C-alpha cells in the first residue's frame with residue numbers, strides 16, 4: 001500500500017452523512033512503511049447516541065499515540081471531548097493486525113462494545129493459535145511454491161514476528177449474530193482479502209476497510225492458507241458490493257484517499273486481476289513455479305513484500321488451476337512424496353467442452 005508523504009498524524013478530516021452523522025478520519029502510521037486511517041463516527045439513532053471507532057490501527061510504534069492525538073484534535077474540531085472512554089462501540093472491518101492491533105491499548109481504556117464478523121473472530125480471540133496454524137500452512141505453501149529452504153526459514157521467521165505484536169482479547173458480539181446491523185450501521189460480508197471482511201454503510205457513506213482502496217489493488221492470498229479468502233471470493237465480493245452500494249457517493253478506505261466513484265474503482269480492480277491472470281497464463285506456457293511466477297509479475301522485492309508477492313501470485317495460480325486452465329508438469333514428484341514438494345504449473349490448451 002502506498003506511502004503518503006503529505007501524511008501527518010493529527011491531521012484529521014471530517015465528513016457529514018446525509019442523515020446527520022459526523023465522521024472524523026484519523027491518520028495513523030501503522031508500520032514503518034504503512035499508513036492508514038481509523039474513523040470516529042458520531043451519530044444519533046432512535047434517541048441513542050453512538051460514538052463508534054471503526055478499526056483501531058496496528059498498536060505498533062506510534063499508532064496508539066497517533067490515535068490519541070487524532071481524538072484530541074477531533075475533540076477540538078467537534079467542540080466536544082471525545083476520548084477512548086467515550087466510545088460506545090468499536091467495529092473492526094477485518095482481521096488484519098493493522099486494523100485491530102490497537103485493541104490491546106484501547107480495551108483497558110474503554111468500555112466500548114467490540115464487534116467483528118464471525119469468520120474473523122478467531123483472529124482477535126485466538127490470535128496465537130492462528131499464527132501457529134497459518135505458519136505451518138505457509139511453510140507447506142512455500143515448499144510447493146519452490147522457495148529455497150533458507151529463504152523459507154527467513155520468511156517464516158518474519159511471519160512469526162506477528163506473534164509478538166498482539167495478545168488475544170475478548171469480543172462482545174459478531175455481526176452475523178446482530179443480523180449484520182448495529183443501530184444505523186449496516187454491514188455486508190465481503191470475503192476475499194480476509195475471510196470475515198465486512199464493509200460498513202452509514203447513510204450515504206461506505207467504510208470499505210481493505211476490500212476496496214483508491215490506488216492499490218488489495219492484497220490476495222491463496223484460499224488454501226485461510227478458508228474464505230482467495231481470488232474467487234474476492235472477485236465475487238466486488239460484484240456483491242456493487243449491487244449493494246454501487247451508487248454510494250463516498251467510500252472511505254482503511255488506507256489511501258476517499259473514493260468518489262465506487263463503480264469506476266471496482267471495474268479498475270477487476271481489470272487489473274484479469275490482466276494479471278492473462279500474464280500468468282502467458283508465462284505458464286512454459287512450466288514454472290509460483291516463486292518464478294511471482295518474480296515474473298513483481299520483479300525483485302524485499303522483506304515482507306517477498307511473502308506478499310508469493311501469496312498474490314499463488315492466489316492467481318490457484319484461481320486458474322481451480323478452473324482447469326493449468327496443469328501440473330511434475331506430477332511424478334508429487335506421487336512419490338507424502339510431504340509437500342515443489343510444483344510446476346503449465347498452461348493447458350483449452351479443453352473443448
Ligand SMILES: [Zn+2]
Pocket residue numbers: 094096193194210
Ligand atoms: Zn487487510
Ligand SMILES: [Zn+2]
Pocket residue numbers: 036096098099210254255
Ligand atoms: Zn490494511
